[in-house]
């Protein structure tokens with residue numbers, strides 16, 4: 001059987017994904033580029049640098065999915081040729097890299113290879129807020145992804161609470177029905193003063209409405225909370241109000257991502273100028 005050159009296929013991969021999607025080696029499909037808000041003071045300039053937000057066309061995204069499929073097919077072919085019956089393991093990877101050393105620099109190849117070796121069951125739509133896409137476009141992408149990879153059991157995405165808040169319940173249900181299972185949402189805090197200070201662009205009440213709406217639509221809801229965001233002086237109100245909002249939403253998952261002022265962000269400048277006193281680890 002003739003081998004296809006894997007280095008002729010590639011697809012776009014964005015900067016970040018949730019840790020849990022790295023743990024399960026999710027296939028990464030970039031539905032949009034960067035963040036449509038890009039103003040949160042602890043994040044601006046870091047997660048997506050200063051890149052402007054861009055929607056991608058459905059055709060563009062489908063081409064990426066086709067490229068991922070072509071890479072996946074050829075990796076499986078090599079496995080069969082080597083006598084591993086489709087199993088994806090180190091000898092298969094080593095053989096491919098020996099055949100095409102240029103693949104050492106290919107994020108696309110390694111993403112598909114790792115994803116297959118982990119069972120090929122989960123996918124994550126990048127970047128920061130896929131729900132900001134037109135609902136029919138997002139549905140088409142999710143359906144096409146499932147058709148192309150019928151073995152997918154979970155498709156997830158980041159979503160801004162404000163976007164969920166503005167989306168109609170029926171639209172959310174349709175997106176869920178198409179096959180998007182889980183939303184990863186940066187709650188950060190349930191305290192209005194802190195949400196405003198860090199320019200999260202959403203209020204505690206909107207967080208609650210968005211979270212409940214997503215759950216009602218059938219999504220698994222994964223909320224990210226940022227311990228330490230209140231600093232020394234507002235730690236207690238941060239904790240109490242965040243607990244209140246979480247109890248109102250009752251998310252499936254609560255993940256903690258402690259606040260650290262990262263260089264190049266407005267929060268770092270504020271910290272350096274003495275405007276923010278970090279909490280101790282305790």
Ligand code: SF4
Nearest residue numbers: 035038039040043128
């Ligand atoms: S919405 Fe998320 S990705 Fe966008 S600026 Fe805020 S924290 Fe960063």
